[in-house]
Amino acid sequence: MPQPTPEQLRAALATLTDPASGRDLVSAGRIESLQLKDGLVQMALRVRREEAGAMEPVRRAAEALLAGLDGVRNATVILTAHRDAPAPAQPPGHAPGHAHGHAHGDPRQQPKLLANIGAVIAIASGKGGVGKSTVATNLAVALAGRGLSVGLLDADIYGPSLPQMLGITRRPEVRDEKMLPIPVWGLQAMSIGFIIDPDTAMIWRGPMVMGALQQLMEQVAWDKLDVMVIDLPPGTGDAQLTLAQRVDLAGAVIVSTPQDVALADARRGVRMFEKVGVKILGLVENMSYFCCPACGHRAEIFGHGGARAEAARLGVRFLGEIPLLATLRESGDAGTPIVVSAPESPAAKAFQALADEVQTALARR
Numbered sequence: 001m002p003q004p005t006p007e008q009l010r011a012a013l014a015t016l017t018d019p020a021s022g023r024d025l026v027s028a029g030r031i032e033s034l035q036l037k038d039g040l041v042q043m044a045l046r047v048r049r050e051e052a053g054a055m056e057p058v059r060r061a062a063e064a065l066l067a068g069l070d071g072v073r074n075a076t077v078i079l080t081a082h083r084d085a086p087a088p089a090q091p092p093g094h095a096p097g098h099a100h101g102h103a104h105g106d107p108r109q110q111p112k113l114l115a116n117i118g119a120v121i122a123i124a125s126g127k128g129g130v131g132k133s134t135v136a137t138n139l140a141v142a143l144a145g146r147g148l149s150v151g152l153l154d155a156d157i158y159g160p161s162l163p164q165m166l167g168i169t170r171r172p173e174v175r176d177e178k179m180l181p182i183p184v185w186g187l188q189a190m191s192i193g194f195i196i197d198p199d200t201a202m203i204w205r206g207p208m209v210m211g212a213l214q215q216l217m218e219q220v221a222w223d224k225l226d227v228m229v230i231d232l233p234p235g236t237g238d239a240q241l242t243l244a245q246r247v248d249l250a251g252a253v254i255v256s257t258p259q260d261v262a263l264a265d266a267r268r269g270v271r272m273f274e275k276v277g278v279k280i281l282g283l284v285e286n287m288s289y290f291c292c293p294a295c296g297h298r299a300e301i302f303g304h305g306g307a308r309a310e311a312a313r314l315g316v317r318f319l320g321e322i323p324l325l326a327t328l329r330e331s332g333d334a335g336t337p338i339v340v341s342a343p344e345s346p347a348a349k350a351f352q353a354l355a356d357e358v359q360t361a362l363a364r365r
């Protein structure tokens with residue numbers, strides 16, 4: 001069956017009404033991006049941040065409408081708001097369990113997502129840039145290297161980094177109305193960045209984050225996974241809460257750097273997960289020490305060992321130390337995890353040791 005043309009898609013969308021202006025969705029300027037490939041429509045609806053709740057039914061209607069067109073196998077519609085709008089204010093002490101105005105009532109009462117996966121592990125950190133995605137990626141590849149069937153889900157809706165770290169530029173294919181995770185480095189990977197351009201700066205409101213995350217979990221044909229590693233955005237916001245409430249997590253791995261500031265954030269992360277009943281598998285110290293590439297000398301430029309002491313203080317396991325290495329950043333930038341590109345490097349060995357620890361922690365559950 002021939003695919004609809006972009007004009008035909010727009011004509012179909014013009015039958016939906018924009019609740020704010022009363023005009024049709026297309027002439028109201030709501031269509032931010034619209035793509036059709038291999039029978040999958042991917043569309044972003046432009047909304048103001050405060051409209052997210054009101055636009056959720058429109059999002060769903062657009063999805064159903066597009067998915068029902070001849071020549072379309074499935075449709076994914078997301079809501080986006082751009083950064084030129086002021087950042088959404090996060091009230092201090094933003095309480096876990098806080099309602100997000102989602103239409104389905106208490107998210108904790110809904111059936112759990114990813115229920116048929118052996119163990120779902122969240123990789124979290126109190127702040128960004130501590131190496132969460134690096135750890136998630138290399139840990140997932142190391143676990144896959146042990147014969148486990150491993151999925152890697154980029155839940156960093158705000159700043160997806162898996163497309164770059166895994167070297168993926170293609171879009172997921174669709175089969176039987178679901179997106180297929182992209183097979184790479186022995187993993188099954190999925191990221192919002194495979195669907196929308198990762199360089200498009202966007203701001204997401206609570207309900208959008210929940211919607212987008214839910215789609216990445218439910219509308220993806222994950223194939224019999226023993227383990228799923230979820231790379232979370234930094235902090236303790238909506239994505240963390242959605243996951244804690246909607247997924248039966250085996251536990252969270254908290255990544256920190258050795259500095260006191262990062263450790264304070266890590267502590268907040270630990271408390272947040274504990275408060276919502278998620279087990280902490282342990283704390284990892286990244287950029288722990290500097291390994292001189294020329295002579296192998298170990299220099300502890302950030303005063304290494306802080307995370308180990310913090311883990312002891314918090315009563316959680318210490319899962320290991322990852323060295324600071326230029327090649328680690330380079331391999332991430334180049335799209336090949338260091339566990340694959342330099343398996344004998346100190347960093348790859350540290351990730352293998354981390355995989356041992358995580359496997360042990362999972363077995364102990």
Ligand SMILES: Nc1ncnc2c1ncn2[C@@H]1O[C@H](COP(=O)(O)OP(=O)(O)O)[C@@H](O)[C@H]1O
Nearest residue numbers: 128129130131132133134287323324325329332
């Ligand atoms: N141990 C490390 N040594 C060198 N560079 C690292 C290390 N860990 C992370 N990086 C680099 O630091 C940057 C931030 O890491 P990333 O994994 O994206 O952090 P996060 O996901 O926590 O924001 C990336 O460029 C990454 O390659």
Ligand SMILES: [Mg+2]
Nearest residue numbers: 132133156161
């Ligand atoms: Mg990241």
